Amino acid sequence: xxxxxxxxxxxxxxxxxxxxxIESYGLNHLSTGDLLRNEIAASTPLGMEAxxxxxxxxxxxDSVVIGMIKNKxxxxxxxxxxxxxxxxxxxxxxxxxxxxxxxxxxxxSGMLSLEVVKxxxxxxxxxxxxxxxxxxxxxxxxxxxxxxxxxxxxxxxxNYYAAQNKHFGINGMGSIEEIAARLKEAIKAL
Ligand code: ADP
Numbered sequence: 001x002x003x004x005x006x007x008x009x010x011x012x013x014x015x016x017x018x019x020x021x022i023e024s025y026g027l028n029h030l031s032t033g034d035l036l037r038n039e040i041a042a043s044t045p046l047g048m049e050a051x052x053x054x055x056x057x058x059x060x061x062d063s064v065v066i067g068m069i070k071n072k073x074x075x076x077x078x079x080x081x082x083x084x085x086x087x088x089x090x091x092x093x094x095x096x097x098x099x100x101x102x103x104x105x106x107x108x109s110g111m112l113s114l115e116v117v118k119x120x121x122x123x124x125x126x127x128x129x130x131x132x133x134x135x136x137x138x139x140x141x142x143x144x145x146x147x148x149x150x151x152x153x154x155x156x157x158x159n160y161y162a163a164q165n166k167h168f169g170i171n172g173m174g175s176i177e178e179i180a181a182r183l184k185e186a187i188k189a190l
Contacts, residue, residue, distance in 0.1 A: 002081035008114030011121035031085040057145035111161040114172030
């Protein structure tokens with residue numbers, strides 16, 4: 001079973017590359033950002049709670065996202081593997097994911113970390129905001145906060161996975177195809 005964690009700052013291209021990985025490897029896609037936006041669109045209590053954090057570029061509480069992932073994993077027992085996109089984002093989330101996957105004997109295969117310089121991230125997010133309608137992509141200060149939150153709370157996960165020999169840095173600058181080819185090489189070596 002191939003269980004990939006796609007990692008990188010907001011705007012690194014995780015969603016775009018996830019699409020390619022799903023097609024190439026037949027994996028199930030679990031994006032906490034998409035799941036949360038679905039909850040908001042359906043006006044569920046969970047969605048309403050999450051929105052307050054997302055609008056400000058803050059992380060949604062661990063208990064909320066961990067519970068959501070747990071439900072999805074339990075509902076998809078016949079998957080060939082998963083691609084985790086935007087999750088885990090904190091050490092507590094990574095520990096919870098390890099626990100869930102190790103219980104099933106299907107641990108994380110590797111964490112693929114897309115590396116992109118900050119100026120490029122901001123430009124990509126503002127550009128996406130023009131077409132996606134995502135309000136968190138349209139406000140400079142929210143974007144700035146998301147990148148800061150990433151550096152503070154999410155970046156430590158590199159060390160978490162490196163300690164398990166599962167961290168792989170991928171150059172996230174260049175064309176979509178070039179980056180996809182780099183990911184493929186890294187997956188071959190897992
Ligand atoms: P991006 O990678 O561009 O920030 P996402 O769709 O992954 O986009 O996330 C959007 C927002 O959803 C985040 O800023 C955060 O508020 C919330 N979110 C998504 N995933 C998580 C998570 N694993 N833990 C906490 N909050 C999350």
